[in-house]
Amino acid sequence: AGAADAQSILKFSHTDNPGGSRDQAAKVFAEKVEEYTEGRYKVRIFPACQLGNDPKAIEQLQLGGVDFTVSATGSYATHMPSLNLTAMPFLVDSYEQGWAFYDSSEWLQGEFAKMPEKGIRVLSTWEAGFRSFTTTFPLNSPADAEGKKMRVFPNDMIRWTMEAIGFQTVVMPVTDVYLAIQQGTVHGQENPVDTIVSLKFAEVAPNLTLTRHVYSPLPLTVAESTWGKLSDTDKAAIQKAAAESSAFSRKLVADLVSAQIEQLEADGTTIITPDIGPFRDAVASVYDKAREVYGAEVVDRVLADAAAIRAAH
């Protein structure tokens, strides 16, 4: 590969398995970029953490090693702490509300607009669904959480939420979780259904409780250094490809999740659809904690944006 080649090939890193929903959307994005830029740019996809896990891929965006990545909003929050507020529990209840929140919340659009200063530009948002629990015991209400250990990824908002529900939390990298559940180090984990299926957590924790406590989509981002080198025509082409891949991803995952839940049930997983009320009541303290850390004004603004969207959709 000579210099000319290297310039026209853009590197897309993601952590989903080949054939997974993110990988499918990445292929759609790659096709559209090539089509709309009339072949001036090709996107080469590197799946399955080949070029690094989520935090490393984002750092690579800043250092010029990777051109595109797609990752949960929380992964970007180490660079932009306010994004943690999107992980406040029960902000939205349906996909439509979640899409509206990510596409039209003035607060969130404002935060995304500040990210190019950090070397990262958000192009669109892909779907990953809502976070729910898989546990080794039946989790019907917060009362069942008492004395049980819940794995959390390193994120304050999620940890506060789990503690408010009544779990003891154990921070652990995702690669250790399967073994830790199998060996009893923790009694469960929480993730979107798509992730639960691809990482096989139901094999060791066969109770799926559909709390849908956090809406957790995946902003698609481009390195600001790469973006700066593109012509206006190519920027528009890539923006268009990003929007279309987002629509594809949202439809794909929304359609997929119900089929995935049916399949889990057929494979012997107990599906629990709990009364959300007690969970909602249990996590009320999380909003206060967020006010303490991030300031009351911004937290109330996010809550108000979310409430307006819940009312409208």
Added chain:
Amino acid sequence: MDFRPFYPAGLRALSSAIDGLLALGGFSILILAFSNATLRGLAGFDLAWSLEVTAFLLLWTTFLGCAAAIARGAHMRVTEISATLLNAGARNILEHVINLVIALLILSLIWHGWSIAAHQWAQKTTVLYWPVGLLYAAMPVGMALSLIFHLFNMWLHFRGTDIAGDTQA
């Protein structure tokens, strides 16, 4: 091939200081991992920050350990082949060339490592909100210390100091 006995007092003090940090880091990792396991097992209580602190300690002990290994001449290498194929004079010249190339490589690691740490200074860890650059600075700092020892080792070799015990690999 321990170089430390040939070092002047200042360099030996630096080497001892690094050893001290390694021992301290090692104890901290040990105590942290042990108390986290004990607390969780007995009191049902997990230290949320322990993963972050151990990651910090692991990076720093690794790259400081890299410098300590250079002072000890302990990095793994294959010397059997050049020893069989080349005579003493040619091996000597080859050693100078290799040392020079390594010095350049370490310089490039310091330069770009510093840029990595600077780029990631604004990024904060998820529990303690430490700058991620503070973790990543372990690489350029460890490499800078490595370079100090490496340059002095080069000088010793250039002067023809007889360093006994040709250990290999």
Added chain:
Amino acid sequence: MILLFVVAVFLFTVFIGVPLVWAILITAVLPIMVFDLGYPLQALYLNFIGGVEPNHFIAIPLFIVAGELMSRGGVGERIITFSRALLSFLPGGLGMVVVGASMLFGGISGSAIADSAAIGSVMIKNMAKQGYKPAFAAGLVAAAGTIGIIIPPSIPMLIYGFVGGVSVADLFLAGTLPGLLFGLLFMGVCYRVGKASGCDAGGVMTPAPDLWRAFVGTIPALMMPVLIIGGIFSGFVTPTEAAAVAVIYGLLVTMLIYRDFHLRDLPRLMIDAFVTSAIVMVVIGATSVLGWLITLEQMPYVLVDAVQSLSSSPWVFLLLVNIVMLVLGLVLDPVPAILLTAPLFLPMAQTFGVDPVHLGVIMTCNVAIGLFTPPVGATLYVASRISGVGVLGIARHMGLLYLAAIFALILVTYVPALSMTLPRLF
């Protein structure tokens, strides 16, 4: 073209005596400059940091410390006395102790490096004392330690399961018999070496009272693996924390029961262990720098294209999988090797009717062998550091072990029942 250049630069720098960590980094940097690939060095070097960051690596220095503590006079003597008493009737008995202990550790840790560090720091010295060549003792530790990633739990299998969408539980079950097979064959090598060299010829029966006395004296030391296994399987500790528990327990035993260790010696022990593990870890970090370049330039595809154009039956396909994996295993560690190839081999396996679980076991056995083949092999490095014998010096004395490993690999590859019986039963 770039692939050939990379291989040439790597072999050249290693063979003229550039220390491995720098040789691997030079191999990654040079092609970027020569072929003007346009990758920023800061992005490349981020992988040097990322490669040593994973938390489970903490088990390496801690198991080295625990092993060092347990290899002090009292414990080491008693373990060797008991093992000899137990196995002295068998030729190669002491070598078999290494294999058995590796399988035991392998059953709890999932990391071959930690296994080799833990077993090697106790057993290499003792085997040398018995009259084994230190190079063979180190080679045996390097080879036996890798059984840890074939017998469950196994980190490379976890990663294969995640990448390939294959059941991890099935993979773990499938690895059990192949792991035992590798262990048995390595024990066979010990039998042969012990008998042929005469240093461990067997034939001595130990009177029962002596055996009992030896056993009682060893109980505090034997409790260590019991504590580790118990701790992990009861869910009290993660494997990394188990290493810390082992150190604390080792301190208590050596200070209070055997009384041959003083707290003032601990800093020196700590420093030595962390320098040793740093030497291994920077090489692992450098490997992930090179792995990043290899991935970006899609070099594995060249190999896979070759496989696809040659193969016409599942037998030939599996043969080529083994060749590709063994070649990659020469220079890559298990995790990057699996990450690079699993997505490519899995769809091909389906077209040839090979079960993905079976393929996962075959690939794991291959990367396990890669851990003890020069020039790059993590357990080989660990054993080399502990024994003070060079990597090539060790490899020269491993002929029989390589033969046993290849034989086991052939059986695992062409007798699917070895892997598939247990997952089909449960």
